[in-house]
Amino acid sequence: MKRILVGFIMDGKAGGVDRYLLNFLDAVKDQDVQIDFLTDGVHEELKTYLVQYHCGLYPIASLRHPVRQYQQVCAVLKQNPYDMVYLNVSTAIDCIAAFAAKKMGVKERAIHSHSSGNDCESTIQRLVYNVVHGICKTFFYKAGTRFYGCSVKAGEWIFPKKIVQSEKFEVIYNAVDWDRFQYKEEVRRKVRKELGIEDHQLVIGHIGNFCYQKNYPFLIELLSAIHRKEKDTLFLLVGTGVELEEIRDMVKKKGLTDCVRFLGWRADADRLYQAMDLFVLPSRFEGLPIVGVEAQCAKLPCVFSDTITREAKIQKHCYFLPLTDSVEKWADFILEHSRYDRTQVELMEEAKKYDLDRQKEQLRRIVCH
Structure with missing residues (x-):
């Protein structure tokens, strides 16, 4: 052995x-x-x-x-x-x-x-x-x-x-279980009902540790800009971390308490993606964000910072914006790309790199080298 x-x-x-x-x-x-x-x-x-x-x-x-x-x-x-x-x-x-x-x-x-x-x-x-x-x-x-x-x-x-x-x-590559994250309309309706989200509300989501890497001050400024332009918007922030209380205070100061939900650490991220309309990740840096791959598997449009490697793109509704752009420009882009028929989205050929079965073969080669 x-x-x-x-x-x-x-x-x-x-x-x-x-x-x-x-x-x-x-x-x-x-x-x-x-x-x-x-x-x-x-x-x-x-x-x-x-x-x-x-x-x-x-x-x-x-x-x-x-x-x-x-x-x-x-x-x-x-x-x-x-x-x-x-x-x-x-x-x-x-x-x-x-x-x-x-x-x-x-x-x-x-x-x-x-x-x-x-x-x-x-x-x-x-x-x-x-x-x-x-x-x-x-x-x-x-x-x-x-x-x-x-x-x-x-x-x-x-x-x-x-x-x-x-x-x-x-x-x-950080592989995911495609079947688990596939978009399911019935799950979307159930989760939105659990969270008290109305059908007409636009839901912007983010999942990550509350830390420097994830760039939360920029994210909250962005959410504020989106809310000014589209009042009927709800933001779901999933995760915990050292900056959590600081970001809670920032949300209060921005007057966003009623439209930002802090959901904490969750084991059911696959269900939460279903309830979202767009996923945003303005990280200062990433190796390769597994949440970004999961969100795309759930057929969500995704907006990432351009510090994230293009290797993370596995469907055409994934976009990369410079952090040097204003939050106003990010907000306008997000609102322009936040709604479309998820059932029509197809993953690109590159998505095969993130298939869990393929990764298992690589991992077994590590131990049997």
């Missing part, structure tokens, strides 16, 4: 990386492998979920304590010899575990990039992190033997171009 140590999972529902790792686990469960995880702390709900897969869960120190993290990863690898480590990271700063694995003689060391920027709330901290990331990027790849990214852009964020352009690098 091949033993694989995977990092880093949070609580199993923290975002796209956690979702990807659980998909990975499900895809390889019938292979002859033992999967264990590195985590920032033991979350009981996740621990209970992983029992069915017989997975171990090892809490390690955060990057604020690099020496301790290095020592702890070395200790885990010494106690339980692994054939492979598979590290899923967002910045090159997160290189400690990879070098610990190299030090401990783990032969296969795969590194997977899931972002294209540093998500820090503090401007000063972000500048510092960007500098440190740039330095770590020059040597991080030396700790790996195989390299992956959720997009080419994500790969270029962490690895030198010579790696991304080599046979050692492979893109693994």
